[in-house]
Amino acid sequence: METFQFDSHIAAIDHHLLGLPGVGLTYVVRGETIALVETGTSLTVSNTLAGLDALGIPRDAVEHILCTHIHMDHAGGAGYLAAALPRASVYIHSMVSEHLSDPSKLMPSVRRAVGEEAWPLHGDIKPIPTERIRPAEELRLDLGAGVILAAINTPGHSPDHLSYRDLKGGALFIGDAAGLVMDHYELAFPVTPVPAYDLVAHRDTIARLRALDLPRIYLTHYGPHDDVDRQFAHAEECLDALVALVDVAIDAGQEHPDLAALAACWLPYPGDGPAALVARSWSQMSVSGMLRYERKRRERGA
Numbered sequence: 349m350e351t352f353q354f355d356s357h358i359a360a361i362d363h364h365l366l367g368l369p370g371v372g373l374t375y376v377v378r379g380e381t382i383a384l385v386e387t388g389t390s391l392t393v394s395n396t397l398a399g400l401d402a403l404g405i406p407r408d409a410v411e412h413i414l415c416t417h418i419h420m421d422h423a424g425g426a427g428y429l430a431a432a433l434p435r436a437s438v439y440i441h442s443m444v445s446e447h448l449s450d451p452s453k454l455m456p457s458v459r460r461a462v463g464e465e466a467w468p469l470h471g472d473i474k475p476i477p478t479e480r481i482r483p484a485e486e487l488r489l490d491l492g493a494g495v496i497l498a499a500i501n502t503p504g505h506s507p508d509h510l511s512y513r514d515l516k517g518g519a520l521f522i523g524d525a526a527g528l529v530m531d532h533y534e535l536a537f538p539v540t541p542v543p544a545y546d547l548v549a550h551r552d553t554i555a556r557l558r559a560l561d562l563p564r565i566y567l568t569h570y571g572p573h574d575d576v577d578r579q580f581a582h583a584e585e586c587l588d589a590l591v592a593l594v595d596v597a598i599d600a601g602q603e604h605p606d607l608a609a610l611a612a613c614w615l616p617y618p619g620d621g622p623a624a625l626v627a628r629s630w631s632q633m634s635v636s637g638m639l640r641y642e643r644k645r646r647e648r649g650a
């Protein structure tokens with residue numbers, strides 16, 4: 349597994365999300381104790397463990413596993429990781445923590461959200477004993493040696509979304525709060541999935557994060573980016589474009605608009621390269637989430 353050293357106290361493991369390099373990272377934050385940020389799916393856990401081996405980190409040295417939100421590529425691997433890392437607690441927003449101890453209600457909704465083509469790539473969730481799950485929404489985690497991680501509520505992409513600030517370097521483990529940026533696949537867009545996407549919260553989150561003047565964001569998909577304001581501005585532009593596209597489809601009275609066609613119009617992604625599945629699946633998920641959001645907003649008369 350490829351591992352990276354991004355800062356004196358921050359490394360990362362490419363866990364080959366969706367079977368591809370360059371799509372998903374688990375970050376490794378080291379003080380006197382060690383925290384992982386993001387878990388990948390159940391299907392990537394063995395890669396993450398191999399990455400820990402490559403970094404020379406013994407299994408019992410990891411005390412914390414931080415998830416930004418309950419989506420499968422961010423928390424799906426938590427149960428299997430917790431089983432392999434016996435001293436680790438798992439941190440997630442308390443509004444969704446029950447799904448990590450009893451995933452039975454979550455899985456059907458995930459399947460609907462990601463679609464049949466991408467569903468087999470998302471794995472399953474191993475239930476975690478409740479005593480190993482901790483609420484993360486007000487987390488201030490002191491890892492020792494001056495390394496502290498502090499949670500920031502960043503809803504929008506999902507209501508439970510949290511990002512974690514590295515108070516030592518000032519950077520933010522941003523999860524999916526502002527979108528994905530995968531330079532090597534020439535993909536950069538905000539992900540706005542069903543069922544719980546919230547545009548107003550999302551715009552507010554991006555505005556609050558812009559005001560923090562962050563020196564760096566660490567994206568789960570994918571890697572560190574120091575051109576922070578440019579990325580936030582791009583995410584806002586993409587949101588505006590998606591809203592406009594979806595509104596046209598709704599205004600035209602389309603009951604079941606062609607999601608693939610709308611996604612291709614929003615984010616043209618030519619060819620059948622390795623990332624085409626990611627581009628198609630995540631952009632269509634975004635179109636469908638925004639359609640649902642806009643329809644509901646109109647029903648409310650807001």
Ligand SMILES: [Zn+2]
Binds near residue numbers: 417422505
């Ligand atoms: Zn997500």
